[in-house]
Amino acid sequence: MTQPHIISSFDRDLEAVQALLMRMGGLVESAILDAAEALEMRDEGLALKVRDGDKAIDALEQQIHSECARLLALRAPTASDLRIVLTVMRVAAALERCGDYAKNLAKRSLILAHMSPLGGTTGSVCRMAKTAVLRLKDSLDAFIGRDKVLAADIRDRDRDIDQMYNSLFRELLTHMLEDPRAISPAMHLHFIAKNIERVGDHATSVAEQVIFLVTGEVPEEERPKADATATTSRSTEE
Amino acid sequence: MNVMTVVERDVSETRSKMDARGVQVWYGDKHALKDVDVAILDRTVTAFIGPSGCGKSTFLRCLNRMNDTVASARVMGKMTMDGQDIYDPRVDPVQLRAKVGMVFQKPNPFPKSIYDNVAYGPKIHGLARTKAELDEIVETALKKAALWNEVKDRLAAPGTGLSGGQQQRLCIARAIATSPEVLLMDEPCSALDPIATAQVEELIDELRAHFTVVIVTHSMQQAARVSQRTAFFHLGNLVEYGETGQIFTNPRDPRTEAYITGRIG
Numbered sequence: 001m002t003q004p005h006i007i008s009s010f011d012r013d014l015e016a017v018q019a020l021l022m023r024m025g026g027l028v029e030s031a032i033l034d035a036a037e038a039l040e041m042r043d044e045g046l047a048l049k050v051r052d053g054d055k056a057i058d059a060l061e062q063q064i065h066s067e068c069a070r071l072l073a074l075r076a077p078t079a080s081d082l083r084i085v086l087t088v089m090r091v092a093a094a095l096e097r098c099g100d101y102a103k104n105l106a107k108r109s110l111i112l113a114h115m116s117p118l119g120g121t122t123g124s125v126c127r128m129a130k131t132a133v134l135r136l137k138d139s140l141d142a143f144i145g146r147d148k149v150l151a152a153d154i155r156d157r158d159r160d161i162d163q164m165y166n167s168l169f170r171e172l173l174t175h176m177l178e179d180p181r182a183i184s185p186a187m188h189l190h191f192i193a194k195n196i197e198r199v200g201d202h203a204t205s206v207a208e209q210v211i212f213l214v215t216g217e218v219p220e221e222e223r224p225k226a227d228a229t230a231t232t233s234r235s236t237e238e
Numbered sequence: 239m240n241v242m243t244v245v246e247r248d249v250s251e252t253r254s255k256m257d258a259r260g261v262q263v264w265y266g267d268k269h270a271l272k273d274v275d276v277a278i279l280d281r282t283v284t285a286f287i288g289p290s291g292c293g294k295s296t297f298l299r300c301l302n303r304m305n306d307t308v309a310s311a312r313v314m315g316k317m318t319m320d321g322q323d324i325y326d327p328r329v330d331p332v333q334l335r336a337k338v339g340m341v342f343q344k345p346n347p348f349p350k351s352i353y354d355n356v357a358y359g360p361k362i363h364g365l366a367r368t369k370a371e372l373d374e375i376v377e378t379a380l381k382k383a384a385l386w387n388e389v390k391d392r393l394a395a396p397g398t399g400l401s402g403g404q405q406q407r408l409c410i411a412r413a414i415a416t417s418p419e420v421l422l423m424d425e426p427c428s429a430l431d432p433i434a435t436a437q438v439e440e441l442i443d444e445l446r447a448h449f450t451v452v453i454v455t456h457s458m459q460q461a462a463r464v465s466q467r468t469a470f471f472h473l474g475n476l477v478e479y480g481e482t483g484q485i486f487t488n489p490r491d492p493r494t495e496a497y498i499t500g501r502i503g
Contacts, residue, residue, distance in 0.1 A: 003496060003501045004501065005499065005500050007500060076459055077499070078462070078486045078487070078498045078499055079486065079487060079489050079494075079495050080495060080499065081499045082486075082487060083487070083488075216487065216488030217488075
């Protein structure tokens with residue numbers, strides 16, 4: 001709805017919380033990318049920066065939360081205005097989780113920096129991180145553009161990250177089977193990969209929120225899934 | 239299914255109390271109401287919202303033939319209550335209004351005692367044979383209107399001496415004393431302070447157990463708080479009619495959306 005409110009300060013309030021959300025999204029995206037780079041380049045300085053930067057993300061989430069509470073109390077938003085506030089709150093919560101995953105990735109990269117690399121797995125993790133961030137960025141773009149087509153597309157694309165995670169899972173399993181000394185780094189890398197996979201899930205849920213925001217309905221039909229690791233066992237080894 | 243529906247708000251009642259089909263109203267040359275179809279559900283609070291001059295009060299006044307008293311008004315279409323045409327020439331409008339009570343914007347008690355205000359309707363309609371019966375009707379009506387405890391010791395005092403909120407509840411007591419089936423309320427809280435408004439709103443919710451309530455209100459928040467069904471009128475048209483939660487979270491029509499979110503409609 002592009003038509004302005006009769007009370008223009010209502011519009012300014014709604015725009016303000018959305019601007020905060022976009023700033024938060026930008027911080028989370030670069031936190032994940034920086035953490036992945038810190039892992040790949042064994043850059044401890046960058047990893048520390050990401051670890052400490054999570055405070056700013058958490059503070060933004062708090063601010064968004066209290067601004068939304070104010071908006072609900074003072075403006076009593078209805079219909080699409082209400083959906084904006086509800087969506088902003090849920091997306092902020094999802095972004096906050098993604099920020100935590102970035103921080104966790106940074107912390108593990110500090111440990112992994114002192115271990116020998118496991119083949120090309122670090123590169124695979126970084127590619128996965130970039131894909132997840134792209135997904136997140138697309139879903140935030142869909143939010144700002146109120147683009148339900150893009151949102152539905154993101155929702156259907158969750159499969160590629162799941163597939164990357166599956167193949168990484170198998171690769172890490174192989175390393176661990178070949179050499180017990182690989183278990184420690186492989187476990188760290190696995191947690192990182194799992195967290196990145198969750199970032200992808202959060203991006204999907206942001207996309208679902210966008211569909212709710214635009215249409216007023218939560219998409220119900222089953223979305224495609226390709227995470228098969230829950231049913232993968234040692235028999236996957238050749 | 240609308241995911242925003244609060245279970246308590248679910249309108250389990252699906253029986254229609256009053257039905258309007260193709261209702262048109264003209265005031266002289268002015269086409270005030272255009273082809274309105276509404277089914278007002280039994281024991282449900284239905285709110286009519288919309289900007290000034292949209293036809294919501296006009297429609298409310300059709301429901302008990304109050305427009306009969308306006309010389310220039312012409313009402314067309316079919317309106318039934320429990321399947322009976324209320325515009326049938328054999329229907330006595332006075333009897334109809336005993337069944338379809340009304341409460342107005344400003345509290346308008348008669349310049350009589352509190353007791354007489356409530357006893358007036360039952361008396362003229364011959365609903366009580368003895369003084370004891372009349373006393374009981376008055377007490378029951380005042381209790382239902384949540385006013386009894388405040389006035390039971392001064393029933394002989396003039397109704398006009400009560401506070402605004404009490405006067406409005408007295409008018410509600412007067413309206414329900416004749417045991418109507420439908421209660422029409424035309425902005426019943428617009429002259430009341432927030433506390434008195436809350437008391438009247440609580441009362442409306444309680445009345446739902448016995449009556450069908452139709453309320454016209456300019457306060458969208460009030461419509462959202464008290465009603466189970468909401469109808470949005472605009473320029474004489476009924477734009478949208480549905481479950482209140484759905485109207486306020488996900489209206490189907492862009493005009494409803496623009497109005498309830500406070501945009502230029």
